[in-house]
Amino acid sequence: MPQILVPIIVPAIAGGLCLLIPRRVKGVREVITLAGLVWAFVAALQLFGQWPLSFTRDWVVFGDLSVQFDLLLSHFSAFIIVFVVLFGLVVALYSMSWLSKEHDGRRYYTLLLWTVAASVGAVLSNNLLLLLIFWEALTAILFFYVNMGRKKAEAAEGAAKSFIMLGLSDAALFLAVALIWVRFGTLSMDQLSIFVGDGATIAIYVLMMVGAITKAGAMPFHTWIPAAAKGAPTPVMALLPASIDKLLGIYLLARISLDIFNIGPAMQLLLMIIGAVTIIGAVLMALIQHDLKVLLSYHAISQVGYMVLGIGTGVPIGIAGGLFHMLNHAIYKSCLFLTAGSIEKQAGTTEISKLGGLARAMPITFAACAVAAFAISGVPPFNGFVSKWMVYSGLVELGARGMSTYWIFLVAALFGSALTLASFVKVLYSGFLGQRPSNLANVREAPWPMTVPMIVLAALCVLFGVWAKFPIDTFINPIVHGSVVTGASGALDVSVGFWDPGVATGLIILGILVGLAVFGVGRLTTRRTGHIFIGGHKPPESLDAMHVTGTGFYNTIRETKGLKGMFANAEQGIFDVYEMGGRLGNVLVQSLRSAHNGVLSTYLTWAVIGLGAMVFALLSVLLKQLVGGR
Amino acid sequence: MASTLGLVLNFLIFPGLLFTAVVGLLTQWVDRKVSARVQWRVGPPWFQPFADILKLLGKEIIIPEGARRTGFLLAPLAGLAAVGVVSTMLWLVNIHGSGFVGDLIGVLYLLTIPSLGMIIGASASGNPLASVGASREMKLVLAYELPFVIAIFTAVTKVAPMTLRLEGILEYQAANGVLLGNLSCIIAFVVAILCAQAKLTYPPFDIPEAETELMDGTHMEYSGAALAVVKLSQAMMLFTLPIFFITIFWGGVVLTGWGILYTIVKYVIIVTIIVLIKNTNPRVRIDQAVRFFWGPVTVLAIIGMVLAIVGL
Numbered sequence: 001m002p003q004i005l006v007p008i009i010v011p012a013i014a015g016g017l018c019l020l021i022p023r024r025v026k027g028v029r030e031v032i033t034l035a036g037l038v039w040a041f042v043a044a045l046q047l048f049g050q051w052p053l054s055f056t057r058d059w060v061v062f063g064d065l066s067v068q069f070d071l072l073l074s075h076f077s078a079f080i081i082v083f084v085v086l087f088g089l090v091v092a093l094y095s096m097s098w099l100s101k102e103h104d105g106r107r108y109y110t111l112l113l114w115t116v117a118a119s120v121g122a123v124l125s126n127n128l129l130l131l132l133i134f135w136e137a138l139t140a141i142l143f144f145y146v147n148m149g150r151k152k153a154e155a156a157e158g159a160a161k162s163f164i165m166l167g168l169s170d171a172a173l174f175l176a177v178a179l180i181w182v183r184f185g186t187l188s189m190d191q192l193s194i195f196v197g198d199g200a201t202i203a204i205y206v207l208m209m210v211g212a213i214t215k216a217g218a219m220p221f222h223t224w225i226p227a228a229a230k231g232a233p234t235p236v237m238a239l240l241p242a243s244i245d246k247l248l249g250i251y252l253l254a255r256i257s258l259d260i261f262n263i264g265p266a267m268q269l270l271l272m273i274i275g276a277v278t279i280i281g282a283v284l285m286a287l288i289q290h291d292l293k294v295l296l297s298y299h300a301i302s303q304v305g306y307m308v309l310g311i312g313t314g315v316p317i318g319i320a321g322g323l324f325h326m327l328n329h330a331i332y333k334s335c336l337f338l339t340a341g342s343i344e345k346q347a348g349t350t351e352i353s354k355l356g357g358l359a360r361a362m363p364i365t366f367a368a369c370a371v372a373a374f375a376i377s378g379v380p381p382f383n384g385f386v387s388k389w390m391v392y393s394g395l396v397e398l399g400a401r402g403m404s405t406y407w408i409f410l411v412a413a414l415f416g417s418a419l420t421l422a423s424f425v426k427v428l429y430s431g432f433l434g435q436r437p438s439n440l441a442n443v444r445e446a447p448w449p450m451t452v453p454m455i456v457l458a459a460l461c462v463l464f465g466v467w468a469k470f471p472i473d474t475f476i477n478p479i480v481h482g483s484v485v486t487g488a489s490g491a492l493d494v495s496v497g498f499w500d501p502g503v504a505t506g507l508i509i510l511g512i513l514v515g516l517a518v519f520g521v522g523r524l525t526t527r528r529t530g531h532i533f534i535g536g537h538k539p540p541e542s543l544d545a546m547h548v549t550g551t552g553f554y555n556t557i558r559e560t561k562g563l564k565g566m567f568a569n570a571e572q573g574i575f576d577v578y579e580m581g582g583r584l585g586n587v588l589v590q591s592l593r594s595a596h597n598g599v600l601s602t603y604l605t606w607a608v609i610g611l612g613a614m615v616f617a618l619l620s621v622l623l624k625q626l627v628g629g630r
Numbered sequence: 631m632a633s634t635l636g637l638v639l640n641f642l643i644f645p646g647l648l649f650t651a652v653v654g655l656l657t658q659w660v661d662r663k664v665s666a667r668v669q670w671r672v673g674p675p676w677f678q679p680f681a682d683i684l685k686l687l688g689k690e691i692i693i694p695e696g697a698r699r700t701g702f703l704l705a706p707l708a709g710l711a712a713v714g715v716v717s718t719m720l721w722l723v724n725i726h727g728s729g730f731v732g733d734l735i736g737v738l739y740l741l742t743i744p745s746l747g748m749i750i751g752a753s754a755s756g757n758p759l760a761s762v763g764a765s766r767e768m769k770l771v772l773a774y775e776l777p778f779v780i781a782i783f784t785a786v787t788k789v790a791p792m793t794l795r796l797e798g799i800l801e802y803q804a805a806n807g808v809l810l811g812n813l814s815c816i817i818a819f820v821v822a823i824l825c826a827q828a829k830l831t832y833p834p835f836d837i838p839e840a841e842t843e844l845m846d847g848t849h850m851e852y853s854g855a856a857l858a859v860v861k862l863s864q865a866m867m868l869f870t871l872p873i874f875f876i877t878i879f880w881g882g883v884v885l886t887g888w889g890i891l892y893t894i895v896k897y898v899i900i901v902t903i904i905v906l907i908k909n910t911n912p913r914v915r916i917d918q919a920v921r922f923f924w925g926p927v928t929v930l931a932i933i934g935m936v937l938a939i940v941g942l
Contacts, residue, residue: 357756359698379746380739392735393794400792404939407783411776414738418775421742422768425749433753434761435696504715504736507641511711512704514647518687519703519855532694532757533850548761556769556917560924 004055004071006043007081007120011036011088015113023106030096033109037089040116044082051075054126072126072190076255079475080123080247083327087334088116090453091239094338097449098235098345102150111145112239119244123251128177128187131252135173135211138248139166142240146232155231162224165578166214169221173211176204189255195262205267208256216249217241218308219278222301223576229297234341234350237293242300242337243330250307250326254479257311258319268314275309276409278302279416285570286423288558290551292340292350295427296333299376302416303329309413310391318394320476325387327475328464332372332384335457339369342446342454343431352426353549357436361443366432368454373428375461377421381505383464386472388417426553434548466505645721647714647866654865655679660898661868661905668909679865686858694755694851701754703856709747710863712740717870723796724873724883734794737874738782741829744863745771748838748848751860755851763847766916767838770828773923774835778825780931784818785809785878787938800882808881813942817934819879821927823900826871827907828919830864834911835919872900 001009014036018029047053051073059069092112099105118141122134143163149155181187183200196205214221225241257263257271279302286298303325310322342365344350347358359366375382378389392410399406445451464471531539558567569575595606640646658679666673693699716737749767752760786792788809789802799809809815828835839847852860876883876896883893914922 357696357698359701359754378739379743380736385739389733389735396786396792396794399787407780407787407935407939410783411779414735414779415776418742418772421746422772425746425753425764425768428750429753429761429764433698433701433750433756435756435758503637504740507637507646507715507718508708508711510638510641511647511714512707514642514714515707515710515859518859519691528690528692529695530692532696532755533845534757534759535845548758553765554769556920557772559917560920 002055004053004073007040007085008117010040011113012117015110018110029105029109033092033113036113037092041085041089044085047073048078048082051078067129068127070127071124076479077123080251081120084119084244084247085116087243091235094450094453095235097447098341111141115141119248122248126189132174132177136170139170145236146228149231149233151231158228158231161227161578165224169211169214172207176207179204189260192260196264196267205261212249212252215245216304217301218274218304219281220577223578225297225300226294229293234337234344238334238337242333246326246330254311268312271308271312272409275305275312276412279305280412283416283419287554290352292352296336296340300333306388306391310394313394313398315394315397316480317390320480321387321390321394324472324476328383328387331457331460332375335368335372335454338454339365342450346446347440347443352430353551355431356434358443359432362445364445364451368458370428371458371461373424377424378417381465383461386465386468430549466502641718646718650717650866650869651862654869657868657901658865664905665909683858687855689854691854691856694757696756698754702751705747705751706856706859709744710859712743713863713866713870716740720873720877734796744867752848757851759844760848760850763838763844767848769916769920770837773920774825774828777821777923777927777931780935781818781821784814784934784938788812788815803881810879814934814937815879817930821931822875823903824927830867832908834914836913837916837919872897875900
């Protein structure tokens with residue numbers, strides 16, 4: 001078997017095996033899953049650096065139309081598959097403890113393995129039709145996956161919504177692929193180079209972009225992610241919408257925007273607007289959520305904005321920032337979903353108002369959550385800061401090139417970052433800090449298969465932040481320089497004037513040590529525990545009354561003039577394409593409904609009228625031809 | 631290696647933690663003295679802030695029950711370290727013309743860490759009043775961050791070529807005169823001063839601390855050395871923010887000849903404005919503050935930005 005096929009075929013076969021093992025047999029499934037994924041991961045690591053590597057077979061031949069099974073390992077795809085398999089592996093390990101008896105483990109692991117296989121296939125395929133097939137497979141898998149949630153009604157609703165929205169976006173992608181075939185006669189991605197100028201190419205580009213950003217979850221096609229979050233098993237959220245879907249969606253967006261199409265300033269501006277609106281809109285929604293999973297899912301949308309914005313700048317450092325943010329986001333967001341899953345498993349709920357004070361009971365979960373939360377908020381020295389910094393630099397460079405509106409995007413991005421921080425302060429406060437409600441008194445730390453993945457991902461957040469040069473030089477720079485033609489001028493030199501995270505981190509740590517020394521001078525040893533101070537009153541025996549939930553943390557923001565109406569509209573689904581489409585459809589259906597009164601004679605009348613109309617139309621065409629023929 | 635050692639010394643002694651702390655405490659004395667004079671009191675002697683810190687260091691630390699000990703004690707230290715780093719960055723850029731990370735966005739982000747540290751620390755204390763203070767502090771950060779960012783980037787827009795490097799901004803000012811000479815940057819400067827008031831949680835924006843309703847809110851449960859650290863980082867902020875504004879808008883710090891005097895005058899003017907606003911305004915509610923910053927102040931900041939783009 002050629003090595004390039006290993007990361008696709010091994011998980012696919014392992015998935016099939018999992019499905020064959022009877023439900024009652026325990027343990028074997030997990031071993032097969034882990035073994036398959038480890039094998040695929042090693043293969044992906046070995047493939048890294050071997051580009052360009054291709055694999056081509058004739059697949060389907062209909063006369064002149066031959067579809068080729070055409071895989072190509074480029075720098076970009078090699079980097080993506082390493083992380084796709086890594087996330088699969090991490091989530092699989094986590095799921096070993098997370099899954100309870102109520103879940104169907106057989107279906108779960110099969111779907112997980114097939115997700116990895118299909119994602120790797122989509123990334124490696126060099127043929128648009130092949131990509132489309134893998135892409136559709138993922139949509140179908142996601143449907144079954146979300147449906148596995150324990151809360152049946154929400155899970156079914158979320159699954160249906162994601163399936164319909166992703167299905168429609170896949171249809172847009174399909175249409176674009178068909179148009180490319182008709183117009184350019186090839187579907188090989190490395191042979192296509194389309195200049196976006198006339199109406200048709202704009203349409204093709206926009207259709208493909210819709211396909212890509214719906215997968216990634218940018219506005220206005222974002223609403224499937226919160227809907228899925230309500231019902232789906234939490235590790236599934238960590239696997240698909242948080243990490244793999246981001247990698248795939250942004251991979252496709254980057255491929256089409258930088259490589260296959262040569263997009264002009266107008267399309268770049270469109271991307272930047274989508275990015276900026278996504279950042280602000282989604283994070284404002286996240287601010288007022290009261291369920292941890294839904295809150296995280298809105299951040300999964302908001303962060304896509306930075307990636308789209310970065311790619312939209314068309315400036316090398318901005319593009320590199322967007323791509324690096326894609327990687328960083330996948331890391332910290334799946335870490336956050338895993339911590340949410342761990343809270344759900346151990347405390348029994350993700351409802352923010354019912355949580356509190358879990359830091360002492362779950363120190364590892366808390367530490368991982370705090371690191372990932374600071375990373376997503378872009379607090380230095382974590383990885384989110386570096387990639388956001390690169391996006392900002394790209395925007396400033398646009399400004400230096402004379403784009404006078406650059407600051408609107410920059411302020412949106414920076415302010416979005418502050419809002420993200422606010423939202424995660426709420427998460428940290430209401431989940432882990434504050435008083436612990438007495439019904440959570442017996443909560444324990446999650447078992448090691450759950451904590452290890454969280455630790456690994458949190459460690460990556462720190463590593464990629466403090467030694468940002470390594471991932472940027474290894475993964476990102478060659479993409480921007482190398483196989484993908486950026487069409488942007490100017491060399492990417494991030495080392496000049498580059499924020500040096502290592503030094504700053506060292507100094508911050510040094511500062512904290514100095515502070516500890518100050519504590520030492522002050523008599524830290526003589527510290528004692530006392531009652532909390534509530535204006536001189538003696539606190540009650542049970543501290544439950546002292547538990548302030550984080551739910552209302554930002555009610556002031558919610559009530560602010562101007563935002564109040566917006567939030568009300570958003571909660572009614574005014575900004576939801578799915579809801580609005582549904583309502584529009586409903587209006588159409590309702591108006592047609594009155595025609596269906598169930599009386600046979602009415603139907604017959606309609607049928608006769610229809611027949612008459614058809615005959616009339618046919619006759620008029622015939623007559624026209626007869627007249628024309630003469 | 632020598633440069634690493636030099637940097638560590640820079641960070642620890644001059645112009646980092648020690649220097650910033652000393653000047654910050656002296657500035658706090660100025661603040662207290664001026665406030666006293668405004669209220670027809672005599673005011674404390676110059677060493678009073680130092681004496682306060684020393685006294686706090688000698689007191690025991692009381693940790694409230696139900697608090698998350700590590701978070702409660704470590705969070706203020708992160709704030710202290712962040713201010714120290716910012717101060718070192720700003721001074722090195724001003725003195726040597728190059729810092730280890732002469733970067734504007736780094737400064738902007740690091741300047742929010744003290745607030746963040748206070749929020750985490752207050753949340754960890756488990757006190758309901760402190761958590762109300764934490765919530766208010768976060769909302770205040772959200773409120774001022776929007777106009778603050780616009781104001782700072784007004785200066786960036788005026789600089790040609792546009793850059794995020796602090797050195798670049800200083801070089802431009804050295805060659806073309808201070809940015810404060812432009813109408814747009816005067817507006818941005820006013821906006822920045824208003825935001826600084828909130829960043830320092832000084833009246834009228836001392837909402838998270840609100841002595842009369844929340845009994846020092848976010849600082850409520852802190853005592854002993856931990857409280858000393860909290861107070862110290864506030865004092866350091868009071869010193870660092872004016873230096874930041876001088877660097878961005880007002881030609882930077884010059885430590886040669888008459889430049890020393892000029893720098894001190896600039897610094898004293900900014901501090902005096904802040905202290906006067908502090909003494910002449912009563913506290914507003916948090917919703918009023920949010921509306922104030924997102925409404926008129928942001929509009930003002932946008933006007934400044936638009937003026938900068940058209941070239942004023």
